[in-house]
Amino acid sequence: MPERQLSNKILEKLPTMVAFIDEKRRYRYANKAYCQFFNLKKADMLERFVADVLDDEFYARVKVRHDKVFKSGKVNSFSETVTFRDGRKCFLDVRYIPELDENNKTVGLYAIIEDVTEYYASVDLMRTIHDIIHKRGRRIDPASIDELLKFGVDYLDVDIGTASSIIDGVYTIEWVQTAKLDLEAGTQLPLDTTYCSVVLAENELVHTNEADKDERFKDHKSFQTYGLQSYIGTPIVINDVVWGVLGFAKKTTRLEAFSELEIEMVRMMGTAVETVIAEQAVRSDLMRQRDDMALIAYTDSLTGLKNRSAGMEMLEQGLATHYKDSCCVVAVIDFDHFKSINDTYGHDVGDQVLIAGANAMNDSLRGSDTVIRVGGEEFMIILPYTDKDNASAVLERVREAVEKTVVTLDSGDVINPTVSIGATTSETNDDVSSIYRRADQALYKAKHASRNCIVWSK
Numbered sequence: 001m002p003e004r005q006l007s008n009k010i011l012e013k014l015p016t017m018v019a020f021i022d023e024k025r026r027y028r029y030a031n032k033a034y035c036q037f038f039n040l041k042k043a044d045m046l047e048r049f050v051a052d053v054l055d056d057e058f059y060a061r062v063k064v065r066h067d068k069v070f071k072s073g074k075v076n077s078f079s080e081t082v083t084f085r086d087g088r089k090c091f092l093d094v095r096y097i098p099e100l101d102e103n104n105k106t107v108g109l110y111a112i113i114e115d116v117t118e119y120y121a122s123v124d125l126m127r128t129i130h131d132i133i134h135k136r137g138r139r140i141d142p143a144s145i146d147e148l149l150k151f152g153v154d155y156l157d158v159d160i161g162t163a164s165s166i167i168d169g170v171y172t173i174e175w176v177q178t179a180k181l182d183l184e185a186g187t188q189l190p191l192d193t194t195y196c197s198v199v200l201a202e203n204e205l206v207h208t209n210e211a212d213k214d215e216r217f218k219d220h221k222s223f224q225t226y227g228l229q230s231y232i233g234t235p236i237v238i239n240d241v242v243w244g245v246l247g248f249a250k251k252t253t254r255l256e257a258f259s260e261l262e263i264e265m266v267r268m269m270g271t272a273v274e275t276v277i278a279e280q281a282v283r284s285d286l287m288r289q290r291d292d293m294a295l296i297a298y299t300d301s302l303t304g305l306k307n308r309s310a311g312m313e314m315l316e317q318g319l320a321t322h323y324k325d326s327c328c329v330v331a332v333i334d335f336d337h338f339k340s341i342n343d344t345y346g347h348d349v350g351d352q353v354l355i356a357g358a359n360a361m362n363d364s365l366r367g368s369d370t371v372i373r374v375g376g377e378e379f380m381i382i383l384p385y386t387d388k389d390n391a392s393a394v395l396e397r398v399r400e401a402v403e404k405t406v407v408t409l410d411s412g413d414v415i416n417p418t419v420s421i422g423a424t425t426s427e428t429n430d431d432v433s434s435i436y437r438r439a440d441q442a443l444y445k446a447k448h449a450s451r452n453c454i455v456w457s458k
């Protein structure tokens, strides 16, 4: 094929719009892509003035550019937005290249135009998806998955969008957006009755616009049950493991099959959902760790009871707020002759006795009362919203519970610990040290009485 013929063929096949305009501003050449874009037949363009082909408003803009190239003899590149009468908007990358004669006079220009609408649309989509997930100043929020689904349902013109987990073969709809189907988050379905099983089988994005004609879908239980004709779904993968599927479906066939752009959009959405879920998992791990650390910081490691910090904080808050207008009782408890238990049987046995005694005390309290290990063999009990009469009965139960505790050693020896208790009721303007001091003074008296008894501060 001669070169001229070949280049002509290539020009006709190019998706890029190419035209040549002479100095009288007439079309001398326009390739197929150019004619198609302006919806004109080639015969209706060639030899016609540009001014007669384009509408007035558009030509007015183009003319300025043309004049510039003809005057300067230099290339002019720019981006242009064209809005058609039907509202369709196109983004064009335009390049005007002058044709110069031997005297460097511009005798025409080549218009080389790229339709970048799809590119701009995808940039726009990326921005929208990014904005939904990373709203400025907002933490990544699982609610943004609802927003993403809603956007997807509208954009794809489908009936339903879901983000579902598939954990141990159980399919659970975690997020759902639909105005047309009766489904809500938390719904569990057999996996083989959802198109997700197709996504899982293929392990990549799948889509169909005619499920009834698609081998992968037509015999599927989901098609037989719900008759969904259009579907697009992509796996959600977290840390290399498939977590679930993001899917969109429509009962009827869509006007057109899913476009490349729509497929890419669903892929991007899948990635966005992965980000949100992964972030959420990291955050709940951190929160769990924080809770665990708080628990450790406030727990006595030997007995599992609240420790001194937790107890004093609780008492302080209680006195400052809810115990203020109602009486509470604080009791300080100390094991009797504990040194001799340690000295006789060793520290480990002493620990065993402390644990058994702590359990006995804890078990004999009401739900509202709290026992705290203040340190060593000293404990405190806070009994809120109570008076001396009621608290006396409870503390007597505590004392007896310890007295009845039996720690039997491997040697056959038996230890029966006892405790002394000093107690006091709260007074107006009490703070932690004043109330604790009174209870401690009462304990001192109990130790100097018979031990294994309760003494109240007056």
Ligand SMILES: Nc1nc2c(ncn2[C@@H]2O[C@H](COP(=O)(O)OP(=O)(O)OP(=O)(O)O)[C@@H](O)[C@H]2O)c(=O)[nH]1
Binding pocket: 302, 334, 335, 336, 337, 338, 339, 340, 342, 346, 347, 348, 349, 350, 351, 354, 375, 376, 377, 447, 451
């Ligand atoms: N096994 C064990 N012993 C502890 C712990 N904390 C404190 N002790 C011991 O508890 C004993 C307390 O002794 P003392 O304060 O003399 O009082 P006591 O022997 O109980 O005598 P009274 O309180 O007067 O009845 C000391 O020997 C401490 O070492 C602990 O966590 N484990």
